[in-house]
Amino acid sequence: MKRLILCAALLLAACATLSAQAQEGPRAAPTVRIESGQLPVLDTTPKLDVAAATKGYLARVTGAARERSDAHANGGTWLALFNLLYGLGLAGALMMFGLSARLRDWAEERTHSRTYQAMLYAAILVTLAAAAVLPPALYQGYFRAQAYGLSNQGLLAWLGEFGIVFLLTLAASVLCLPVFYATIRAARETWWLWCGGLTILLVIVQMTITPVFIAPLFNDHTPLPDGALKTKITALAAANQIPAAAIQVSDASRQTSRIFAHVTGFLGTSRITLSDTLLQQGSEDEVLAVVGHEIGHYVMGHATRNLLMQGLLVLLGFGFAAWAFHIGADLFGGMWQVRKVEDVASLPALVALLGLFAVLILPVSNSISRAAEHQADLYGLNAARKPDAFATVLLKLAPTRKLEPGELEEAVFYGHPAARSRIETAMGWKAQHIAEADIRDMAGLGVIAP
Template sequence: MAQNFDAAAATATYLAQLPPEAHAKATAYTHGGHWLLLWGALVAVLVSFLIVRSGVLVKLRHRFEGRRNRPLLVSYWVSGLYIVIDAVLSLPWAVYSDWWRPKQYGLTSQAFSGWLIEGAISLVITGLIGGLFFAALYALIRKAPRTWWLWSGGLTAAFIAIGMLLGPLFIEPIFNKYTPAPAGPVRDEVVAMARQVGVPSDKIFVYDGSKQSNAYTANVSGLFGSARVAMSDTMFKKGADIAEVRGVVGHEMGHYAHHHSLWIAGVMSLLAVAAFFLVDRLFAPAARLLGADGVRGLSDPAGLPVLSAVITVLFLLATPVISSLIRIAESDADHYSLARFNEPDGLAKALVKTIEYRAATPGRLEEIIFYDHPAVGRRIQRAMEWKAAHPEPASTAALDAAARAAFVGRMVELSAPAPAGQGPLILKSDGSWFQRYDFGSGQGKYAITGGRLCLSADGGAPNCREVVRVGDGWALRGEDGVAAPVVLKPIEDRAG
């Protein structure tokens, strides 16, 4: 295959699965999204200007201050109410950019009332949590007026980490129903994949993402014990097969295994330090430009619209940096999926279905500036190049199924001499294995997938051997390349 397979031609074939008008529509949606970044920033600055000139936050600050010195509480209430006021004034723009426009392109079927209700719930949560963040930030400004921006990185990291930890547990279930992947071939395959690479196999969920979006997608969210891989039900409504699931879930497992969430959180914290350093220098001229006459300085929460306007402009300018950092993680997750599960065609088939909301073949400069995922055409090209470099003579799905049928519920014993005192391996139907020694025992989880039998004990890395069919029998090939024949016996034949 490596000599005859043309990766470029295969890529073109995948992209040609969509007609030219579908590609044109995707390009129009994507290019319009680029302009939305600019117009959205201008709307945000305009709303900040209107709030500043109205003096509403200055009046609220006076009222909350009263006769008692309660700067922390004042900062919390003023910040929380600013978030609400800002959202209300920005609502017409949000309706257009977040609901009406995706609706026109067929990317959502959600009714306006449902979108508005979810937006209101999200606003309450954002106001409560955002109020806490800004209250802590203004406390830093008051306590360390010269170096507050340096400490802001730790504060940002702490809030990102808390949000990542608690999001899957308390926030995401408010908007969607998450259920363990249902019993069947998909769940069996995903569980086997998880065990193969040491990812918790009980953290694979399907959620009703079609409530909000018609986009073909999956994600990884959470931190430490709350982390999980979740597939939108839209994947299956659009006909995802086992190969696609392996490619997509393998990608999400890459995010989990390589701790991309922590990596991105760390980078965002460093960017926050840089942004707040510039805010410290730019706040006074920005306040004069916006006409913030009643604001008493950077430490005044009534000046939050000024701070917000400066941050908006800075992060707009930083779009290429942020996009590129996330794109690197996404590219790494693609490579993880290909290297661990070798499903280039499954990944490619899934990627084609994402073109409707992300144009497939942008220019290189456009991709660097705006794309937080590698361009679909480039991702498919890399998958096909992987396929050319790693030819697979035949699908391993049938081999895996036959091996599971033969091995599970049996004692698996190598005919070659085993280490002293080591008995045969017992593979149980619940996915666990057990092995008895003369002076103890070993146990853990197993997976038969991708033509390999992988054993993983608690806290240990998977130990894998290639499954080989030898006539009517079986063999296991180790890293030394030697295939040892396997003897299968009923469990009851094992004494003791």
């Protein structure tokens, strides 16, 4: 009995101690003596003149090189305008001369199945379109690229790739067009909404299969070559939670001397591709600066963001096409010999209207793209910490991109911010981080005033 009481007393005492501990107030934080000498001494921080550094970098591309860069970009703008007018002209001719209607009649004589009619119509139309597009494509993609020293390809190789693109387009059109027209017939007034949705679905499929099935038709993709650069890139990728296998090199030098890198894929096929030309022409720091930018796209999920934004524009585009087609058919329906939008002969008009819409909203789609590119630039600067290498690699893009376009030109035609503003971003970042040891010691366009 005594023992029992003793045990109970001990138990109570233990509980009392525990609850007393639980109720104890917060303890004082431990104090550690901080040596003020260990902190960066801010009042001797060097200053970086951002505007002067930016100007200094841009001034490295002058004379003939700058003229060539500007000429290439200006020519590109005119060619884009030509392509729009050429496409609208082709579609106009197919509609106004009743050629599209004759092609439909021909297909209707061959088969009673609407599916097969649409397939036959698609096969002939895509073949005619490819024949019409070949001459300007040959000039722009082959002869002009040769003249600017951007092409590494022979004529036969170029034609072979044009052929592959033609066959892919042909297959996709023959398979998809019957589905689109069946959708138009079933959905009636709301057809544009359903066809817009279908297009977004096709874009998702295309984005997902491109790195796995399409890109290998044109280039070989291999892991990064072993060496110091691979070690650094892999470390940078790992620090941003990207598996090393998600970074690959494309033998782009087969086609071009241009340097580039991009993120492709979707739904588990995402990867970062670096052109072998970038590895050949870029310094180690420049490659790391570019990889940092691409890691930014990857980590921030820009593919999904772009898909959502572009998806919205696709729906608006189909809405515009439906509205404009209605007006066009009221005015020219007799000449077109096209009865309604569900008539497969309406295709050239619909494609032309969608193309026109895409050009009209270029300022919107490009500003969405520029915003994402700016984010990736900042991410890359924070991740790779190579502002000067980023500036110099931007100069290496000069052969294909104007360094200092006009403001309106940039707003309408540029999917990336101009080199001028990107270098300014990099130098602004450098100025903010100049007190940090690795940045302060960095070589580069000095302009550091005491």
